[in-house]
Amino acid sequence: MEILKPKQLKEKFNDPWIAPYEKVLTMVDKDKVEIVEFHPCVSGSHWLLNQYKNNSDLIDSAYRDGNKHVYSCHVGSAPIDLKASFNAAGIDEIKVENEEVKVTHSGLAGAGVGAGMCRGMGAGVKYIELLEVGGGSKSGRATIVTPKMKKIVIGIDDTDTKNSGATWTMANNLGIELEKEGFEYLDHTIIQLYPHNPYKTQNCVSIALTFAVESEKKEKLINKTIEILKRDTLSDKTAIAILEGLEIPEKLRQYSIDTKSKMMDLETAEKVAKDLNIPLIAITGDQGKIGALAALGLYNDVEEAVKIYNKDIIE
Numbered sequence: 001m002e003i004l005k006p007k008q009l010k011e012k013f014n015d016p017w018i019a020p021y022e023k024v025l026t027m028v029d030k031d032k033v034e035i036v037e038f039h040p041c042v043s044g045s046h047w048l049l050n051q052y053k054n055n056s057d058l059i060d061s062a063y064r065d066g067n068k069h070v071y072s073c074h075v076g077s078a079p080i081d082l083k084a085s086f087n088a089a090g091i092d093e094i095k096v097e098n099e100e101v102k103v104t105h106s107g108l109a110g111a112g113v114g115a116g117m118c119r120g121m122g123a124g125v126k127y128i129e130l131l132e133v134g135g136g137s138k139s140g141r142a143t144i145v146t147p148k149m150k151k152i153v154i155g156i157d158d159t160d161t162k163n164s165g166a167t168w169t170m171a172n173n174l175g176i177e178l179e180k181e182g183f184e185y186l187d188h189t190i191i192q193l194y195p196h197n198p199y200k201t202q203n204c205v206s207i208a209l210t211f212a213v214e215s216e217k218k219e220k221l222i223n224k225t226i227e228i229l230k231r232d233t234l235s236d237k238t239a240i241a242i243l244e245g246l247e248i249p250e251k252l253r254q255y256s257i258d259t260k261s262k263m264m265d266l267e268t269a270e271k272v273a274k275d276l277n278i279p280l281i282a283i284t285g286d287q288g289k290i291g292a293l294a295a296l297g298l299y300n301d302v303e304e305a306v307k308i309y310n311k312d313i314i315e
Contacts, residue, residue, distance in 0.1 A: 001130065005127045006120060006125050009117060017113065020121035020122060022039075022123065023122050027246060028096055029246040039067045040067070048114065049062055051089040051107075052091065055080050055090035060073060060074060072246070077093040077094075078093070088111045089107035089115065092141070096148060102143050102145050103146075104142070105119065107140055108134070109134065109135070112139050112140025114140075117142075120142060128145060129143040149212045149215075150214070150218060151211070151246055152210075152211045152213055153211075155242075155292035155293055155295030157207070157289075157291030158238050158287055159238050167206065168188075171207035178211070178221065178228075183213055185210075186212055187299070188210075191298050192305065194259060195309075205291075206295040208296060230284070233284055237285035239282045239289040240281050240283060241281070242279045243299075248296070248300065251275065252276055252278070252297040253297040255293065256294045256295070256297025256298045257297070260307070265290070266286055278293065
């Protein structure tokens with residue numbers, strides 16, 4: 001076994017057949033682990049995702065969004081019996097040790113190169129334990145070590161007015177600014193809410209922003225979000241909701257679906273949030289809490305999030 005940091009790995013394997021990953025991040029919640037990898041290929045990486053989903057018992061679900069791969073996994077050991085084409089790549093083991101996450105990848109041929117050398121060069125990687133050097137017809141195997149992070153989802157609503165503004169753009173600009181502050185901005189989801197709400201500005205959507213953060217930076221992320229929204233919002237009803245972890249409680253998902261299909265009141269939003277220990281924070285007013293909480297329940301289900309319910313009702 002050889003232990004190498006990304007810079008050392010790049011110096012050792014400065015070859016035309018190495019394509020470094022852009023970034024690798026891992027978030028942990030008890031025995032659940034979510035791995036986010038930014039693959040070097042823009043859209044040619046679906047083969048790898050298919051191999052990983054089908055061959056890795058430690059992967060519960062996975063999806064690809066452009067070059068971003070997201071693997072929902074659990075801690076454990078399940079070595080893969082590698083076989084060309086059929087079982088060509090996957091995850092053998094996932095361990096969490098103190099503040100580090102250790103994920104062991106294995107693969108044949110090109111997938112073996114990706115297992116350690118390509119991944120290990122990505123931002124976010126602390127170091128790798130190179131177990132076997134892949135390439136050609138050989139197998140490759142390596143443990144990728146990254147910092148243990150938390151997943152924080154921030155629901156946002158009511159930043160615009162009837163005359164100006166747009167919540168989805170303000171939220172994205174907020175995410176970009178927070179990324180420049182050192183936080184990992186992972187996703188932006190638009191949630192369609194009840195389209196016949198008489199209090200809406202126009203399209204009636206709220207936004208969920210997803211971040212990966214180290215534990216000690218969580219409060220700083222929330223405080224900076226509040227600071228930026230106070231500075232930029234145009235509304236006197238702006239509010240946020242905060243979800244921490246990798247699980248979405250069923251009660252929260254149902255609240256989000258209800259908020260898409262009918263009018264909801266502030267009292268209901270506050271009760272659901274209290275029952276689930278989800279912070280609701282008024283930035284300039286309480287009304288935005290309703291939509292901000294609703295954004296959290298569907299942040300990871302974009303197809304459901306954008307659906308319009310009750311189309312048969314005429315405004």
